[in-house]
Amino acid sequence: MLAAYAPLFRVPGALRFISGTAFSRTGGAMFGVSVIVMLSERRGSFGLAGAISAVGVLVLAVAGPVIGRLIDRHGQRRVALPFVLASAIFCTAAIILSATGAPVWTVFVAYGLSAIIPEPGPMSRARWAQIFEDEPERLHTAMSFEQVCDEGSFVIGPVIAVLASTLWFPEAGLILAEVFFTAGMLVFLSARATEPPVVPHEDRPAGLAVRRPGMLIVAMALTMTGVIFGANEVIAVAYAKEAGATSLSSVILGAFALGSTISGIVFGTIAFRMTLTRRLLLAATGMFVLEAPALLVGGPWPLAVVMLIAGSATAPLLITSLSLSQHLVPKALITEGMAVAITGILIGISLGAAMGGWAIEHVGARLAYAVPVTAGAVAVALIAGGYRRLQQAERAAGSEGGPGPVSAAGAA
Numbered sequence: 001m002l003a004a005y006a007p008l009f010r011v012p013g014a015l016r017f018i019s020g021t022a023f024s025r026t027g028g029a030m031f032g033v034s035v036i037v038m039l040s041e042r043r044g045s046f047g048l049a050g051a052i053s054a055v056g057v058l059v060l061a062v063a064g065p066v067i068g069r070l071i072d073r074h075g076q077r078r079v080a081l082p083f084v085l086a087s088a089i090f091c092t093a094a095i096i097l098s099a100t101g102a103p104v105w106t107v108f109v110a111y112g113l114s115a116i117i118p119e120p121g122p123m124s125r126a127r128w129a130q131i132f133e134d135e136p137e138r139l140h141t142a143m144s145f146e147q148v149c150d151e152g153s154f155v156i157g158p159v160i161a162v163l164a165s166t167l168w169f170p171e172a173g174l175i176l177a178e179v180f181f182t183a184g185m186l187v188f189l190s191a192r193a194t195e196p197p198v199v200p201h202e203d204r205p206a207g208l209a210v211r212r213p214g215m216l217i218v219a220m221a222l223t224m225t226g227v228i229f230g231a232n233e234v235i236a237v238a239y240a241k242e243a244g245a246t247s248l249s250s251v252i253l254g255a256f257a258l259g260s261t262i263s264g265i266v267f268g269t270i271a272f273r274m275t276l277t278r279r280l281l282l283a284a285t286g287m288f289v290l291e292a293p294a295l296l297v298g299g300p301w302p303l304a305v306v307m308l309i310a311g312s313a314t315a316p317l318l319i320t321s322l323s324l325s326q327h328l329v330p331k332a333l334i335t336e337g338m339a340v341a342i343t344g345i346l347i348g349i350s351l352g353a354a355m356g357g358w359a360i361e362h363v364g365a366r367l368a369y370a371v372p373v374t375a376g377a378v379a380v381a382l383i384a385g386g387y388r389r390l391q392q393a394e395r396a397a398g399s400e401g402g403p404g405p406v407s408a409a410g411a412a
Contacts, residue, residue: 004269005145007138011131013193017124018149020191023184024120025150027177029157031056032233032353033253034173035111037165037246040237042098050234050357052108054350057230059115061346067118068339075198076126077189080118084185090114091178095171117181120188121150121322122338129326129334130196140323144268147319152261158233162250196335214328214393215337217386219344221284222321224379225314226348228291228372231356232256232307233349235372239365240300248300255304259311260318267316276324277391281383283317288376294369318345328393348375 009015032053039049070079094110096102128142161173233253240249290310297303322341329337352371359368383390 004141008128008142008145011194013191014131017127017188017191017194020184020186020188021120021124022149022153024181024188025153025184026157026160027179027181027184028120029153029257030161030173030177030180032230032349033158033237033249034161034165034177036234036237036353037162038098038170038174039107040241041165041170042101043104046234046238047357047361048104050353052104052111053234054230054354055108055112056115057346057350057353059112060117060119061343061350063116064119064122064339064343064346065336067116068122068336069333071118071123071126072333072335073198076118076123076195077192080123080185081189083117084182084189087114087117088178088182091174095174095178098174099169099171114178118185119339119342120185121146121342122335124188125322125326125338126196126335127194131194141268143323143326144264144315144319147315147322148261148264148268150318152257156254158253158257159250162237162247166247212329212333212337212393214390215325215340217382217390218280218321218325218328219340221280221379221382222318222341222344223348223351224375224382225284225287225317225321226345226350227352227355227375228287228348229345230349230352230354231359231368231371231375232352234353234356235360235365235368236303236307238360238368239303242365243300245300248304252300252304252307256307256311256314259308260313260315261311263312264315264319267319275391275394276320276327277383277387277394279320280317280324280390281380281387283313283320284376284379284383286313287317288373288380289313291369291376292373295366295373298366324390324394 009018035053035056036046036049039052040046043049067079067083090110091114094107094114097106097110125143125146128139128146132139132142157177160176164176165171165173236252237246237249240246240252287310290313293306294303294310297306322338325337325341326334352375355371356368359371363370
């Protein structure tokens with residue numbers, strides 16, 4: 001099974017950008033839970049911690065498509081490097097402000113500004129789209145590998161963040177997150193040989209990626225998916241804390257990501273004979289159904305088992321969503337298009353963190369799982385309601401000669 005991924009590592013120059021994104025993704029996976037643990041310990045409020053985490057994610061969500069559009073126009077290294085360095089400065093400021101007991105609004109501002117960064121996922125996926133432009137099966141494997149890497153970072157990252165923050169001092173997780181992210185991005189951007197060429201201005205299509213047919217439906221469904229992720233992250237910390245074992249929150253979060261990682265590895269080896277739209281609906285349904293038992297279990301370890309199973313639906317949904325997003329936009333808008341999709345997730349994470357924090361303080365951690373379960377139901381409803389339009393957009397994009405589907409048979 002793993003042999004299907006071997007050709008990716010034989011691409012000249014790929015190992016450097018793969019290793020760079022591995023570190024930057026791990027750092028990125030640490031930010032949210034690091035801020036939650038840091039502020040809940042320093043300020044004693046999960047509501048406040050969730051709100052500040054949500055601000056950072058919301059800023060990243062707004063900045064993502066804008067930076068993605070700049071990258072498509074001017075190149076990855078030229079655009080991304082200044083933002084990465086500026087983010088490191090503002091994140092350091094947020095850490096110092098937290099440690100010194102500065103006013104809450106200053107932490108809001110500093111952490112929010114630190115989130116104006118390029119997203120490694122769309123840039124890495126844009127490289128694979130360029131490398132395997134004429135090999136759809138290899139591209140499907142590469143996109144699946146990207147999602148496995150994303151999920152793997154969420155297995156490792158939260159564990160490191162929670163352990164560092166609880167065993168050392170509250171800001172330790174955020175310090176490590178920034179070090180991993182910045183170092184990884186510098187390595188990634190140094191891999192110049194695989195950087196996609198810039199499409200000449202005269203060859204660029206008019207308009208924004210989000211206005212391409214079908215893109216808004218995908219982004220809205222991913223917003224609900226993000227609500228699940230954001231709420232799960234906050235609730236897991238509170239659930240474990242209520243049980244008297246805060247460190248087990250990393251086990252709960254890691255189980256969810258591990259389930260997704262395993263399913264992503266398997267998913268990348270399958271040649272599908274159905275449309276991306278149909279796969280998206282099936283994956284969303286699975287995500288909703290498998291998350292629902294979280295409302296019924298008692299105790300961190302049973303919850304970890306539920307999260308392991310629930311996580312198995314997330315990688316297929318995210319792989320399919322990002323593959324569909326890449327298919328729906330022209331080549332010149334590919335980074336922006338995938339950034340729009342990921343922005344949907346990030347907005348949802350922001351909303352989910354805030355709603356999860358509110359629910360914890362009003363109904364307790366166990367019943368707070370109603371937030372992600374409801375979000376899963378809404379995601380299914382959005383995709384089912386827009387199914388025909390999305391199917392038509394997928395087929396129209398293929399007939400227009402777009403980047404092409406990333407499955408073996410994208411329009412069966």
